[in-house]
Amino acid sequence: MKRLLFVMLVLLTSGLLPPELAAQGKVWQIGLFHVGLDHVPPSLDPLREGLKALGYEEGRNIRLDWRNLPDEEAARETAKEFVRNRVDLIVAFENQTVRAAKAATSEIPVVFLHVTDPVAAGFVKSLPRPGGNLTGFVTYPVSLSKQIELFKELMPGLRRILLLMDPHDPLTPGHLMDIQKAAAILRLDLMEREATNEVDIRRIFASVKRGEVDGVFVVSFNLRAKFSSLLIRLASEKRLPLPSHRKEWVEQGALFSYSADLAAVGRAAAGYVDKILKGVKPAELPVEQTSQFELVINLKTAKVLGLTIPREMLLRADRVIQ
Numbered sequence: 001m002k003r004l005l006f007v008m009l010v011l012l013t014s015g016l017l018p019p020e021l022a023a024q025g026k027v028w029q030i031g032l033f034h035v036g037l038d039h040v041p042p043s044l045d046p047l048r049e050g051l052k053a054l055g056y057e058e059g060r061n062i063r064l065d066w067r068n069l070p071d072e073e074a075a076r077e078t079a080k081e082f083v084r085n086r087v088d089l090i091v092a093f094e095n096q097t098v099r100a101a102k103a104a105t106s107e108i109p110v111v112f113l114h115v116t117d118p119v120a121a122g123f124v125k126s127l128p129r130p131g132g133n134l135t136g137f138v139t140y141p142v143s144l145s146k147q148i149e150l151f152k153e154l155m156p157g158l159r160r161i162l163l164l165m166d167p168h169d170p171l172t173p174g175h176l177m178d179i180q181k182a183a184a185i186l187r188l189d190l191m192e193r194e195a196t197n198e199v200d201i202r203r204i205f206a207s208v209k210r211g212e213v214d215g216v217f218v219v220s221f222n223l224r225a226k227f228s229s230l231l232i233r234l235a236s237e238k239r240l241p242l243p244s245h246r247k248e249w250v251e252q253g254a255l256f257s258y259s260a261d262l263a264a265v266g267r268a269a270a271g272y273v274d275k276i277l278k279g280v281k282p283a284e285l286p287v288e289q290t291s292q293f294e295l296v297i298n299l300k301t302a303k304v305l306g307l308t309i310p311r312e313m314l315l316r317a318d319r320v321i322q
Contacts, residue, residue: 028056029065029085030062032047032067032092033066034067034069035069036228038227041113043114043263043269047267047270048064051274072097079103082101088108091113092112093114094113094114098112098121098134099170109281111135113136115136116138118287124287128287129286134282137289139260143178144179145182148182148217150295158188158215160212161216162204162213164195165192165194166195168222175219201234208240214240214241215243235254236253236304239304242254243255247296250301254301255302259296260290260293297314297317298321299314301321
């Protein structure tokens with residue numbers, strides 16, 4: 001027995017021990033983080049469940065260091081901490097944490113979830129061949145112009161929209177251009193307002209006069225990630241319809257969403273984590289895009305706001321909240 005252990009030690013230190021044997025007895029260290037204190041990603045629990053189904057048990061062979069953070073600055077510090085702690089892999093939820101992880105390390109594998117456009121953001125070289133140490137899942141491939149079109153279809157009387165955007169979100173200019181093109185075609189007037197924090201958002205809503213706009217649309221995903229509950233509450237208080245990028249918002253009072261099943265993304269991400277821990281390089285795993293989407297409409301919210309949703313839209317919906 002001692003001789004066997006000695007041989008394994010020699011093989012391990014020389015790098016000749018097969019990875020599957022070297023991994024036996026190892027406790028994998030995984031850092032997971034997200035920006036947005038008022039909620040956790042719907043994919044988090046399915047990710048945990050998926051890892052467990054693949055044989056990873058917390059406290060036995062894996063340690064999940066989960067952090068829910070207030071802003072991108074905190075995400076940058078957390079990413080640096082993950083690197084100092086020499087985690088084996090980082091799971092980054094949404095754009096802000098992915099930017100932080102990319103800035104912190106070019107060596108530790110990163111699996112990202114719920115990003116908008118990883119190529120435009122510079123996270124990967126291309127979707128089929130990401131290159132580098134990052135790969136993951138695009139779960140917002142629905143363009144914002146498409147969401148604006150749906151907004152108009154659900155509200156034929158929609159004329160004026162309050163746009164909220166964070167100038168510090170690097171994706172804001174492209175998203176704004178997309179929305180402006182759609183608005184021109186649909187003959188919509190846009191009231192563009194910049195916000196970076198809760199104070200800004202409250203100030204903007206307080207300044208909106210009754211009848212000045214017909215609805216609210218959040219351009220920047222930074223704002224969507226950090227202030228979902230606040231935005232829903234303020235829009236409701238002002239009796240303004242608010243579209244969303246996830247059905248969980250609609251369940252809380254937003255008017256509608258057209259989005260992917262985020263829980264399913266969590267389960268798929270567990271498979272990517274497993275492959276990487278077993279030796280596959282992130283550069284070899286293509287970035288996956290969600291191809292199935294759900295239209296969810298909150299009819300209860302519509303009635304409270306005095307809106308009549310066209311019957312054809314209710315028939316198109318995958319789910320209607322009564």
